[in-house]
Amino acid sequence: MPELAFAVENAEPVPFCVTPTIGVRLRVTNRLEGRVHAVALDCQVRIDAQRRRYRDDERKRLAELFGEPARWSRTLRSLLWAHVHASVPPFEGETSVLLHVPCTGDFNVLAAKYFNAVDQGAVPVSLLFSGTVFHAGETGALTVARIPWSAEATFDLPASVWHELLDLYYPNTAWLTVRMDAFERLQAYRAERGLLTWEQALDALLAGAAEETRS
Numbered sequence: 001m002p003e004l005a006f007a008v009e010n011a012e013p014v015p016f017c018v019t020p021t022i023g024v025r026l027r028v029t030n031r032l033e034g035r036v037h038a039v040a041l042d043c044q045v046r047i048d049a050q051r052r053r054y055r056d057d058e059r060k061r062l063a064e065l066f067g068e069p070a071r072w073s074r075t076l077r078s079l080l081w082a083h084v085h086a087s088v089p090p091f092e093g094e095t096s097v098l099l100h101v102p103c104t105g106d107f108n109v110l111a112a113k114y115f116n117a118v119d120q121g122a123v124p125v126s127l128l129f130s131g132t133v134f135h136a137g138e139t140g141a142l143t144v145a146r147i148p149w150s151a152e153a154t155f156d157l158p159a160s161v162w163h164e165l166l167d168l169y170y171p172n173t174a175w176l177t178v179r180m181d182a183f184e185r186l187q188a189y190r191a192e193r194g195l196l197t198w199e200q201a202l203d204a205l206l207a208g209a210a211e212e213t214r215s
Helices: 056-061 069-075 110-117 161-169 180-192 198-214
Strands: 005-013 021-030 035-047 079-088 093-101 122-136 142-147 152-158
Touching: 005 093, 005 122, 005 152, 005 161, 021 142, 021 152, 021 161, 035 093, 056 110, 069 152, 079 110, 110 161, 122 161, 152 161
Parallel strands: none
Antiparallel strands: 005 021, 021 093, 035 079, 035 122, 122 142, 122 152
């Protein structure tokens, strides 16, 4: 059966998708001779947070995920980013395929919280592969084999790629998800004061809170 190896060539924002998406260009190599008819590729994308150094300001922003830095020897861990799928066309030797990794501006999602806290340097990422390989057997008949669980690839994703992607899809905008009862109170507050935008309502609330703190 084919012996497949995987490596990442590059990663960049993909414009004009339904949702923000990073395109990861993946090189697939068959180390043995023979034609691969197709690969139904599954991939788990993980952020290897423990393989990176952090500045003091990043540590503060990541406290919600991992707790106080003094505890990071126990709490700093790998984070699931996404599950993605791709179809690899027929090839001999090697080929490349684009993995579409979805992103979100919803900061209730762990991956979004992490990337929002890290604005410089690179983020270590692991791709863990599984799936099905279709190839010609010894008799020439179509044969099916599984990709071993040991198949993986690692690469460093510049943090700027994620921030550029969010700026491309949601320029100067941040997502905030709240419970419905909190939203209804905010909506009533905005209507009572004749405020035109949600930003004006939040600014008024924050200004009031700051005034109470000073008093």
